[in-house]
Amino acid sequence: MEKMGRAKDKVYVRKFRNEWYSEYKWLCGSIYLNKLFCMPCLIVSVKSSVWNKGGFNNFGNVTRGCRNHEGSLEHIRCALMFAELRKNLSTIEDDLTDNSRLYIKQFNDNVLLNRRFMQLPIRAVIYLGRQELAFWGHNESECSDNRGNFMELLDMFISISPADIQEHYKKISSVFSANSKTIANELIDCISDYIDQYVDKEIEECNYFSIQVDDSTDIVQKPQCNIIIRYVNRAGKLVERFLGFFNVSSDRTADALFNLVTKRIEKYDYRSKLVGQCFDWASVMAGQVNDLQSKMKNEAPQAVFVHCAAHRLNLVLQQSCNNILKCRIFFANVTGFPSFFHHFAKRTHIANTIIKRRIPTSVLTCWTSNSNIVKVINNEWDSIKEVFIEIINDITSDQTSVRQSTAILNLFNDFEFALLIGIFSEIFSITDILFDMLQKHSLNINYGMSQTQIKNTQELLNEKRNEKNFKEIFELGSIKVPIPVNYRDGQKTLTADEIFEKYKILYYEILDTISGQIDVQFKDLDKIHFITLMDTTRFEEYSKNFPTEALNNLNNCFPNIFSDLPRLKKELYFIYNDEKYRNIELDQILEVVDILYENRDILKEAYKLFCLIVTIPSTSISVERSFSCLKRTKTYLHNSMTEDNVTNLAKISIEKELLNELIITEPFYDDIIDKFAALPDRRMHLIFKK
Known part of the structure; x- marks a missing residue:
């Protein structure tokens, strides 16, 4: 602050000196008004003066003016009152701070009770999800004796919880309904999302992974596929994680399936980390699988294609029979046979009474x-024929049952149908053995991929291709249904020898077609010959005669992964000569990975190889097991569940082992509650204040 003046034709400037603030503690000023004021008088005084209203601006007499004002009674009175006021202001600040602390403490105490209570519906969701039990009942009102498993289970959890939790729920129940379907569905989604995030982190840390994709028709006949991802985690354990069910009813072309799969695994850097792909749509998708795996190969060149061996056998039988008209008609009748009984209690009761066993179900994607x-x-x-005769003769049978029974009974009076039943019964007795072996869910390298087992099956079928064997089947068929005297083939009546010769040709055609399809479907097994490097039953043999051909095959498939083949060969040579590896049975092959995990820094190339081999789905595809879970889950689910809820709830069941691990090793409940709290429209405080 400053003031200009004039004296004897001279202009001068008087400026404010900062030391005046130190000398007069009560002094204050305004740079806008360019004047000085007294702070105590400005705040407290009710009397008008230059020091609290107009402002003092005689900078030439500041010292004298300040001394005069400082000695006035009004200033002394105002200074004392101002000092007391400042003391009171400190007390108010302290009070406000204390009240704020008390509020935060009370708020956080309430949040703690809310979070303790939220564990109860989370536990209820996990229990019902893991056990694949129904969530909702038909009558969920207060007067119902059974309001559904979720409500009843939650009520039980609340009833056995500590008294403070019970009392707390009574207070919040008016604004937070824990047993509502919305809350249950949101918790299901939160748990599923938590599992997904953990799996994402695992896959991010692994070196490579494979995908297994299969389709099936759910209980509402809607085509869908599910995706399993397989890898060795950072703890050296082989795991398979369920990624979800996906509706493919609108488009099942190779392009659509490629887009679906790649969109789901894009975040996993599949172009560099995908080493195996297995697409098993059995007969339904046979025309698209080759295109799909080629598209994947273009994006991820190192991703070897492994068709499930059991499904290959499905394709063998399906395509063999589709190529022969009589067989196609035969199986159309056979697959329709179970549907006559299923979902019809009276028909099923008659069949169970006479046959004393249930009629098997035909599965579209499982030809066997x-x-x-x-x-x-x-x-x-004979017993089955008796069933249809009983239904026809029963006066209480409806017209549809009589009409269909008559049509089926005509089949049982047809010689050709009886003969084909005998032929395929003989064929299936051979192929079922191979199918059971291929279906074994283990890393059994010999059984899963051995060309020897497949060749043996082919040889057994070829051994059946002789007139003596056919004659036995032919005679058994004629016992079931005698050959008509006037057997006609078109316009021509055939003799007994001509009839025999006609069906012998058909019999040979069936066997030749199946044998040829085996060659087609299993011809490329040698492309993954490198997996035999992990065949413990041959380690002693390998110690004397190293499997160079298999190692070269590995190099051809994964040149970017195994760049140091000389070191890998030395490490394998050491393993093949070590007795502790030779004593491991094939059904315990993962023990090799466990042992190598402990020495992964020393045998790094071998550990990398064995992890890759077990990552590739070289035997039957485990993803199929999840569909039985889907059926059970969807059977029990309430109609209000969306498709996302079905996937998320199924994930809780399918990944129950992982879920149990997360509950023990992670802050699981706190994380789920945090996720739940982050959802919109929360009426209950769940996040602590700091």
Whole structure:
């Protein structure tokens, strides 16, 4: 602050000196008004003066003016009152701070009770999800004796919880309904999302992974696929994680399936980390699988294609029979046979009473399921005929049952149908053995991929291709249904020898077609010959004669992963000569990985190889097991569940082992509650204040 003046024709400037603030503690000023004021008088005084209203601006007499004002009674009175006021202001600040602390403490105490309570519905969701039990009942009102498993289980949890939790829920129940479907569905989503995040982190840390994709028709007949991802985690354990069910009813072309799969695994850097792909749509997707795996190969060149060996056998049987008209008609009739009984209690009761066993179900994606139907028809031929005769003669049978029974009974009076039942019963007795071996869910390298086992099956079928064997089948068929005297083939009546010769040709055609399809479907097994490097049953042999061909095959498939082949060969040589590896059975092959994990820094190339081999789905595809879970889950689910809820709830069941691990090793409940709290429209405080 400053003031200009004039004296004897001279202009001068008087400026404010900062030391005046130190000398007069009460002094204050305004740079806008360019004047000085007294702070105590400005705040407290009710009397008007230059020091609290107009402002003092005589900078030439500041010292004298300040001394005069400082000695006035009004200033002394105001200074004392101002000092007292400042003391009171400190007290108010302290009070406000204390009240704020008390509020935060009370708020956080309430949040703690809310979070303790939220564990109860989370536990209820986990229990029902893991056990695959129904969530909702038909009548969920207060007066219902059974309001559904979720409500009843939550009520029980609340009733046995500590008294403070019970009392707390009574207070919040008016604004937070823990047993509502919305809350249950949101918790299901939170748990599923938590599992997904953990799996994402695991895959991010692994070196490589493979994908296994299969499709199935759910209980509402909607085509869908599910995706399993397989890898060795950072703890050296082989794991398979369920990524979800996906609706493919609108488009099942290779382009659509490629887009679906790649969109789901894009975040996993699949172009460099995907080493194996297995797409098993069985007969339904046979025309698209080759295109799909080629598209994947273009994006991830190191991703070897492994078709599930059991599904290859499905394709063998399906395509063989589709190529022969009589066989295609035969199996159309056979697969329709179980549907006559299923979902019809009266028909099923008659069948159970006479046959004393249930009729097997035909599964579209599992061609070998027809084997069970053929076996039952072949073994219970007379009893099954009796069932349809009983239905026809029963006066209480409806017209549809009588009409369909008559049509099926005509089949049982047809020689050709009886003969084909005998032929395929014989064929299935051979292929079922191979199918059971291929279906074994283990890393059994010999059984899963051994060309020897497949060749043996092919040889057994070829051994059946002789007139003597056919004659036995032909005679058994003629016992079931005698050959008509005037057997006609078109316009021509055939003799007994001509009839025999006609069906012998058909019999040979069936066997030749199946044998040829085996060659087609299993011809490329040698492309993954490198997996035999992990065949413990041959380690002693390898110690004397190193499997160079298999190592070269590995180099051809994964040149970017195994760049130091000389070191890998030395490490394998050491393993092949070590007795502790030779004593491991094939069904315990993962023990090799466990041992190598402990020495992974020393045998780094070998550990990398064995992890890669077990990552590739070299035997049957485990993803199929999840569909039984889907059926059970969807059977129990309330109609209000969306498709996302079905996937998320199924994930809780399928990944129950992982879920148990997360509950023990992670701050699981706190994390789920935090996720739940982050959702919109929360009426209950769940996040602590700091």
